[in-house]
Amino acid sequence: MTPWIDVAAEADLFEGAGIAMALEGQDIALFKLEDGSIYAINNLCSHGNAKLCDGFVDGHHVECPFHQALFDLRDGTVSCGPATEPVKSWPVKIEDGRVYLNLNC
Ligand code: FES
Numbered sequence: 001m002t003p004w005i006d007v008a009a010e011a012d013l014f015e016g017a018g019i020a021m022a023l024e025g026q027d028i029a030l031f032k033l034e035d036g037s038i039y040a041i042n043n044l045c046s047h048g049n050a051k052l053c054d055g056f057v058d059g060h061h062v063e064c065p066f067h068q069a070l071f072d073l074r075d076g077t078v079s080c081g082p083a084t085e086p087v088k089s090w091p092v093k094i095e096d097g098r099v100y101l102n103l104n105c
Helices: none
Strands: 004-009 017-023 026-032 038-042 056-058 061-063 070-072 078-080 092-095 098-102
Touching: 004 017, 026 098, 038 092
Parallel strands: none
Antiparallel strands: 004 098, 017 026, 026 038, 056 061, 061 070, 070 078, 092 098
16 A cells, blocks of 8 residues: 555645645645645644744744744755754655655655
8 A cells, every 4th residue: 555645636726835634643844835736733832832833934944923933845954943853844746737645764
């Protein structure tokens, strides 16, 4: 069985913004960047109860809407505090205009 889950149409995602989705008990934020690349990270900030899908996207970073920690959307690492712990990220692939996530990683 393929680990890839069809989660969205690429055309339904807005560049420079994130959307939230609940999949298999995970709260996930899916972002499309201005270069068209798409990334999936945990939607809950590692510093507090903020939803990263509501954060400001700048390049390949998202800024937490609560205390402005910066997370790298490519791997969930912290680029600027106050957060110190990374958020989980999941592999994304795009095929025939559809976006797939692999939650097994
Ligand atoms: Fe995200 Fe504080 S809750 S930086």
